[in-house]
Amino acid sequence: MTIAAAWTKGAFRWGVLCLGLALAACASGPPTPEWQMNAHGAAQKAQNAYLAGDNRVEQLEWNRAREALARTGRLDLLARLELLRCAGRVASLVFEPCAGFEALRQDAAAPEKAYADYLAGQLAALDAAQLPAAQRSVAQAVQTDAGAPLSGIEDPLSRLVAAGVLLKTGRATPATLSIAVETASAQGWRRPLLAWLMVQAQRAQAAGDTEAVARLQRRIAIVERGGRPD
Numbered sequence: 001m002t003i004a005a006a007w008t009k010g011a012f013r014w015g016v017l018c019l020g021l022a023l024a025a026c027a028s029g030p031p032t033p034e035w036q037m038n039a040h041g042a043a044q045k046a047q048n049a050y051l052a053g054d055n056r057v058e059q060l061e062w063n064r065a066r067e068a069l070a071r072t073g074r075l076d077l078l079a080r081l082e083l084l085r086c087a088g089r090v091a092s093l094v095f096e097p098c099a100g101f102e103a104l105r106q107d108a109a110a111p112e113k114a115y116a117d118y119l120a121g122q123l124a125a126l127d128a129a130q131l132p133a134a135q136r137s138v139a140q141a142v143q144t145d146a147g148a149p150l151s152g153i154e155d156p157l158s159r160l161v162a163a164g165v166l167l168k169t170g171r172a173t174p175a176t177l178s179i180a181v182e183t184a185s186a187q188g189w190r191r192p193l194l195a196w197l198m199v200q201a202q203r204a205q206a207a208g209d210t211e212a213v214a215r216l217q218r219r220i221a222i223v224e225r226g227g228r229p230d
């Protein structure tokens with residue numbers, strides 16, 4: 001499937017709201033419109049910059065992605081873009097209203113509305129069947145008070161989004177924190193890594209585990225300094 005089909009049919013990877021599946025198209029197929037390639041590339045760069053903690057590049061690339069989509073007049077596509085942006089924030093424990101999506105909610109489809117409610121932690125009355133498979137299992141587990149299967153979520157960002165929702169709803173266990181920390185660490189995602197390490201440190205401090213607090217503070221200091229010596 002080309003990125004064109006992904007945009008027009010909505011067949012993007014819902015786990016992290018990927019905006020396209022592939023840029024390669026069949027030789028006999030029509031060329032991919034420039035706006036689709038620009039939107040996909042800018043959104044990917046913006047998300048990567050956000051997770052890395054580069055605010056300047058992030059804002060620049062989100063603006064480029066929005067401009068590319070605005071050329072189509074497709075409000076539903078702009079709504080998806082805003083959800084992608086908000087998903088990265090939930091993964092990084094920035095729990096703020098997804099204002100960009102809410103401004104476009106009336107023009108969004110049911111799956112997008114369900115995903116927005118999921119990111120907001122509104123799981124009680126949520127129709128989990130509308131969610132992507134990775135997040136559906138977490139929503140269903142929360143609704144039934146079962147264990148949330150984070151380890152079964154293959155995509156790293158999807159896993160962090162699910163962990164963020166669990167923390168937001170007060171259902172994050174020590175195992176949830178460990179999985180989130182190691183996921184962010186393995187990807188080199190500075191922003192979510194710092195956020196999750198700080199939550200671990202807070203819980204260790206509350207439990208009186210001074211050794212764990214000291215160890216976590218050392219990790220936090222390394223990430224904050226970017227490897228630079230004191």
